[in-house]
Amino acid sequence: MKAVVLERSLADKIQIVDVEQGSLEPDYVRVRVKAAALNHRDEWARKGLYPNLKDGIILGSDGAGEVSGVGSGVSKGWLGKEVIINPSLFWGDDQRAQSKDFGILGIPTNGTLAEFVDVPSDRIKVKPSHLSWEEAAALPLAGITAYRALFYRGGLQSDQKVLITGFGGGVAQFATQFAIYAGAKVWVSSSSKQKIERAISLGAKGGFDYLNEDWVNQAKEESEGFDLIIDGAAGQGFANLLKVVSPGGTIVFYGATTGNPEGLDARRVFWNQITIKGSTMGSDQDFEEMLDFVNRNQIHPVVDQVFELEEAVNAFDRMKAGKQMGKIVLTP
Missing domain, CATH: 3.90.180.10 (Medium-chain alcohol dehydrogenases, catalytic domain)
Incomplete structure (x- = not known):
């Protein structure tokens, strides 16, 4: 073969x-x-x-x-x-x-x-x-990773405000679709205007160019902070995620494609009661639940x-x- x-x-x-x-x-x-x-x-x-x-x-x-x-x-x-x-x-x-x-x-x-x-x-x-x-x-791989990050690790609830970073890649694409179908208010980030427009066509409320130095202020103005952030990059962008997550909010990382964060603003984390979680591909339970979610919602x-x-x-x-x-x- x-x-x-x-x-x-x-x-x-x-x-x-x-x-x-x-x-x-x-x-x-x-x-x-x-x-x-x-x-x-x-x-x-x-x-x-x-x-x-x-x-x-x-x-x-x-x-x-x-x-x-x-x-x-x-x-x-x-x-x-x-x-x-x-x-x-x-x-x-x-x-x-x-x-x-x-x-x-x-x-x-x-x-x-x-x-x-x-x-x-x-x-x-x-x-x-x-x-x-x-x-x-x-x-399979991106779907189960997105599902576990959103629902099991992130505890996604309907009507929450969610930011999915790096839209365009497989996991971010599925996380965006899954969160929208779950009833969340979803924004994305990307360096591509076309990718942001594609996310909006899928049902996202908006998007931010993370190469724009003012994107943090734009995100705060539009969302007043996110209840949940799903990220696969980490790296230098981690500091900005801490600035746009709401007090009591959660950040879930499923990857670190841009490397480890340089330093941690611990005061911001503890004062704002921020939860930071890691996530990977999922269990057999996650895979079965993900397939059921895709079938019920006829997601493509x-x-x-x-x-x-x-x-x-x-x-x-x-x-x-x-x-x-x-x-x-x-x-x-």
């Missing part, structure tokens, strides 16, 4: 190769991939910035397709089913935090950027019928662009450049 594998000796760091399929383990299923989506962790692997990298590994965490084979311990009733894959591995039994064995499909195990992928049978769920293959592939993920598997380098380069509005999808 054709697959996108890591090969750090090459200029592009990835290549399309033919990979031999082995036999299925008893509790595994084989999924014929109809569509797979990129995540930043795939690009970080290409840059060599992710742990446990090994050349020859098939990249990709997100995917949807048809079950084409089942192991001896799996019901044959799954054969031919249209499914979506939960990329979270070995979360454990504690909803509060992942186990020491936690992992994500794609690194260091073979992932979804291939014609077929073998996964444990408990990692598949029936694909939401209202989603196309491309939309379904876009959902925003797909940026679809590439064929052979165009993987172009797809990765688009993510590297940060040009995407929504999820980048590949089809075998």
Whole structure:
């Protein structure tokens, strides 16, 4: 089968190769991939910035397709089913935090950027019928991350004022859509006017250009402060988030793409009763609740662009450049 594998000796760091399929383990299923989506962790692997990298590994965490084979311990009733894959591995039994064995499909195990992928049978769920293959592939990793950050860690309530930073990336896109459908008043931040306009078209009340030195004052004037902020950047922008969150409000971080914050205004945190929480991908419970939320509200993920598997380098380069509005999808 054709697959996108890591090969750090090459200029592009990835290549399309033919990979031999082995036999299925008893509790595994084989999924014929109809569509797979990129995540930043795939690009970080290409840059060599992710742990446990090994050349020859098939990249990709997100995917949807048809079950084409089942192991001896799996019901044959799954054969031919249209499914979506939960990329979270070995979360454990504690909803509060992942186990020491936690992992994500794609690194260091073979992932979804291939014609077929073998996964444990408990990692598949029936694909939401209202989603196309491309939309379904876009959902899993970013969807579960956004859902957990908003609802479990953030405790989102309807009518709250919410700020989603970095709109345009997958998690921020889903967090914006989920919060809007939950009845929150949502604003976004982005350095792109077009991305802000896209968020408004989805139902956001407005947006702020975080490169504008006056964006904090604009945000205060429009919102009078946010009850909840969902952020994946951290870095120098952290200080501004503390200025726009309401007293008693919460900031949830699911990433730190711009690095660690430089210093902490502890006085502002304790005086304003601010809660700061970390969040990651979620548990099996989070994934099931996220799928139910998407089904009930008939939510459609925003797909940026679809590439064929052979165009993987172009797809990765688009993510590297940060040009995407929504999820980048590949089809075998």
